[in-house]
Amino acid sequence: MRAGPSLLLRTPSGGGRPLRASAALVLSAAFLMVALAGQAVADESLTAIRFWTAPDHTRIVIDMTGSVEYDAGTRRDPDRVVVLVKNASLDGPVAVTPVGDGLVERVRVNELDGGAQVVLDLTKASEYNVFPLLPYAGKPHRVVIDVFRDADPRIESAREIADRPLSHRVVVIDAGHGGEDPGTLGNGELMEKDVVLDIARRLAAILGEQEGCEAKLTRGGDYYVSLRKRKELASAWNGDLFISIHGNSAPNRRATGTEVFTVSDRGASDQTARELADRENAADIVGGVTPETGDDVLAILVDLKMGDRMQKSMHLASFINGELTEEGLGPVHTKRAGFVVLKSLAMPSVLVEVGFLSNNKDVAKLKRADYRQQYAEALAEAIDGYFVAYAPVAAAPDGTHEVAPGETLWSIARRYGKSVAELRNINDLADDCTIYVGQKLNVSGT
Numbered sequence: 247m248r249a250g251p252s253l254l255l256r257t258p259s260g261g262g263r264p265l266r267a268s269a270a271l272v273l274s275a276a277f278l279m280v281a282l283a284g285q286a287v288a289d290e291s292l293t294a295i296r297f298w299t300a301p302d303h304t305r306i307v308i309d310m311t312g313s314v315e316y317d318a319g320t321r322r323d324p325d326r327v328v329v330l331v332k333n334a335s336l337d338g339p340v341a342v343t344p345v346g347d348g349l350v351e352r353v354r355v356n357e358l359d360g361g362a363q364v365v366l367d368l369t370k371a372s373e374y375n376v377f378p379l380l381p382y383a384g385k386p387h388r389v390v391i392d393v394f395r396d397a398d399p400r401i402e403s404a405r406e407i408a409d410r411p412l413s414h415r416v417v418v419i420d421a422g423h424g425g426e427d428p429g430t431l432g433n434g435e436l437m438e439k440d441v442v443l444d445i446a447r448r449l450a451a452i453l454g455e456q457e458g459c460e461a462k463l464t465r466g467g468d469y470y471v472s473l474r475k476r477k478e479l480a481s482a483w484n485g486d487l488f489i490s491i492h493g494n495s496a497p498n499r500r501a502t503g504t505e506v507f508t509v510s511d512r513g514a515s516d517q518t519a520r521e522l523a524d525r526e527n528a529a530d531i532v533g534g535v536t537p538e539t540g541d542d543v544l545a546i547l548v549d550l551k552m553g554d555r556m557q558k559s560m561h562l563a564s565f566i567n568g569e570l571t572e573e574g575l576g577p578v579h580t581k582r583a584g585f586v587v588l589k590s591l592a593m594p595s596v597l598v599e600v601g602f603l604s605n606n607k608d609v610a611k612l613k614r615a616d617y618r619q620q621y622a623e624a625l626a627e628a629i630d631g632y633f634v635a636y637a638p639v640a641a642a643p644d645g646t647h648e649v650a651p652g653e654t655l656w657s658i659a660r661r662y663g664k665s666v667a668e669l670r671n672i673n674d675l676a677d678d679c680t681i682y683v684g685q686k687l688n689v690s691g692t
């Protein structure tokens with residue numbers, strides 16, 4: 247049972263002083279509240295069951311009228327996950343929910359004396375996790391059951407990509423949010439998770455048709471992908487570019503247009519950059535800090551590694567700015583998140599906020615399929631421009647490359663159209679070795 251409102255009602259000076267009449271009234275009112283709350287606990291209802299199938303897990307979401315306690319366990323023959331939602335009853339036609347995604351066959355609910363028993367019939371014994379979710383974005387109290395697949399087919403596919411021809415480019419497209427996380431809801435007409443997934447898919451389709459280019463989506467459907475998983479996928483695929491797609495929102499409903507974010511690691515060492523960052527932060531405070539700026543941008547970009555790719559990221563951002571502006575899809579603002587970055591990006595990366603879902607005009611545009619297609623095409627053009635600018639170069643005349651500050655084995659390998667493994671091999675470098683500034687590496691391939 248959940249705890250009711252606090253019963254502790256103390257007189258200010260404590261001890262055995264008699265309660266005054268008014269305090270006694272308050273006290274009895276408090277008891278009444280507790281009694282009502284106690285009754286509500288026994289009466290919580292299970293109102294709906296939803297599910298999301300992701301490549302690596304299936305998420306079952308149980309909507310509740312209030313917070314509840316639960317017990318979870320597994321049963322064999324057949325394999326099941328069983329969750330008893332204590333003191334809850336069934337309210338609504340949710341007795342059996344067919345899932346049939348190869349991992350979870352169906353979800354059944356049995357009403358028992360102790361509460362509502364939720365049974366997941368599995369195709370085989372699988373790892374699982376149960377946790378509560380608090381009300382958010384119009385969603386009620388929820389109990390979430392994740393059932394995991396043995397392997398993530400997206401990670402498995404990384405092996406094929408590792409063997410790709412060196413001219414082959416991999417663009418990691420990261421549609422924000424998904425599943426139980428709708429992102430920003432804007433004016434209520436559009437959900438961020440839907441808009442960004444659509445643009446991401448369109449971009450992937452355009453890039454996928456191009457010779458020598460492969461687009462990988464961290465999220466290809468409506469399901470939740472953790473930030474950790476997004477990074478894991480991006481690095482497993484060893485992408486040449488990472489583009490995260492989000493939708494903006496601001497308390498100032500006039501805020502409009504695209505914002506392209508890159509991360510700067512100059513915040514601490516460069517006074518100009520610091521002042522710029524401070525100014526941007528101040529502007530954000532005046533204009534209203536969006537949750538995006540606080541959560542998505544920082545969390546996604548900071549945690550990715552960033553070395554000499556900062557310059558490339560900014561270059562990509564300027565290509566995106568140029569293409570969107572040229573196509574009449576502006577206004578576009580490129581921004582650098584102003585803070586000290588301790589880690590480096592794994593690959594050149596940008597985060598594109600495709601528009602403000604808090605702005606009526608932006609929403610009207612983003613609701614149009616032809617606009618989203620045009621937007622995706624402009625992003626694809628920008629990525630093309632970037633790849634032309636950073637096409638692999640021929641080896642130096644003597645076949646060596648002198649390591650410059652900020653360079654990594656990865657960036658040198660890509661520059662000379664080689665794989666990291668190949669570069670290690672040619673130079674007889676151990677897997678755990680580090681390179682140093684001034685070191686000469688053989689990049690000629692012999």
Ligand SMILES: [Zn+2]
Pocket residue numbers: 422423429430438492493538542
């Ligand atoms: Zn977002």
